[in-house]
Amino acid sequence: MPIYEYRCNRCNKEFSALFLKPKEISKVRCKYCDSRNLTKLISSFSVHQTEESRLSNFDTSRPRGDEFYKDSRNVGLWAKKRMKEMGVDLGSKMDEIVEKGRTGKILDEYNK
Secondary structure, three states: OOEEEEEEOOOOOEEEEEOOOHHHHHHOOOOOOOOOOEEEEOOOOOOOOOHHHHHHHOOOOOOOOHHHHHOHHHHHHHHHHHHHHOOOOOOHHHHHHHHHHHHOOHHHHHOO
16 A cells, blocks of 8 residues: 655645555545646655664763654654663663653652
8 A cells, every 4th residue: 555745737736645555556646736747756755763773873961852862762862872872781671661761650669
């Protein structure tokens, strides 16, 4: 089931279209003005990285903006990388601590 992106040459708006059947692709029309005068766009894509590759590419010395810290996974990544740089290996225990911190469950232990 491909998703294609188009720009309408008539109204100049961009939109995505999901196709369940190959024959539907040739019948695509603009969502906004119903024109068939469309240009297919090159879609952006993302690549999934393993945690190990994220750790190896992560630079702990680079300053981070507020957006970085809004994603709790980044805080755990930073902590793991710093510990690795310092030669500390907590193994699976570190993963457990980071996950508890990321989800807020670590506070449950201290509030008992």
